[in-house]
Amino acid sequence: MEEEPARGRGEPATEEEPARGRGGPAMEEEQSFSDICGGRLALQRRYYSPSCREFCVSSPRLSLRSLTAVTCAVWLAAYGLFALSEVMNSTILSAAIFVTLLGLLGYLHFVKIDHETLLIIDSLGIQMTSSYASGKESITFFEMDSVKDVIINEAIYMNAKPRLDCLIEVYRSCQEILAHQKATSTSP
Numbered sequence: 610m611e612e613e614p615a616r617g618r619g620e621p622a623t624e625e626e627p628a629r630g631r632g633g634p635a636m637e638e639e640q641s642f643s644d645i646c647g648g649r650l651a652l653q654r655r656y657y658s659p660s661c662r663e664f665c666v667s668s669p670r671l672s673l674r675s676l677t678a679v680t681c682a683v684w685l686a687a688y689g690l691f692a693l694s695e696v697m698n699s700t701i702l703s704a705a706i707f708v709t710l711l712g713l714l715g716y717l718h719f720v721k722i723d724h725e726t727l728l729i730i731d732s733l734g735i736q737m738t739s740s741y742a743s744g745k746e747s748i749t750f751f752e753m754d755s756v757k758d759v760i761i762n763e764a765i766y767m768n769a770k771p772r773l774d775c776l777i778e779v780y781r782s783c784q785e786i787l788a789h790q791k792a793t794s795t796s797p
Contacts, residue, residue: 635655648668662783722739
């Protein structure tokens with residue numbers, strides 16, 4: 610029984626050892642980047658075969674400390690208004706609590722994205738998935754017949770807003786798969 614050659618995490622597959630596309634586990638790499646605001650992003654690359662790759666851009670989870678600070682600030686401001694107002698009723702406090710909870714739910718469900726994934730399979734197509742902090746997922750699929758090329762378009766569709774160096778990593782890999790797809794579709 611032959612042993613598989615040892616390879617460090619993040620080390621790309623060699624020509625003799627394709628990315629374990631014959632039923633074995635995918636090779637995975639992870640690299641850190643920053644977003645356009647200077648925040649941390651992680652790019653995970655999974656190589657399933659020469660014709661199938663997956664990229665996942667993850668942003669840090671929502672910090673409990675920042676969430677608590679914002680909630681306390683809003684509630685303290687509401688309490689200050691309540692204490693200083695001449696009309697001593699609980700409407701101001703109730704409204705502050707309601708608005709804070711509604712804002713938090715809206716932020717988690719529509720704005721805060723945990724990770725975005727791009728899966729490209731040369732014979733099928735490209736699938737883009739956005740996973741929100743609330744658990745909601747948004748999935749878009751493009752059939753390979755309708756894909757002419759992949760371009761970098763100022764990261765308009767990515768909510769994580771990665772810098773160009775991160776986008777170039779994904780772009781190059783997508784171009785490799787598209788070239789592989791064109792080569793296999795033209796060969797007899």
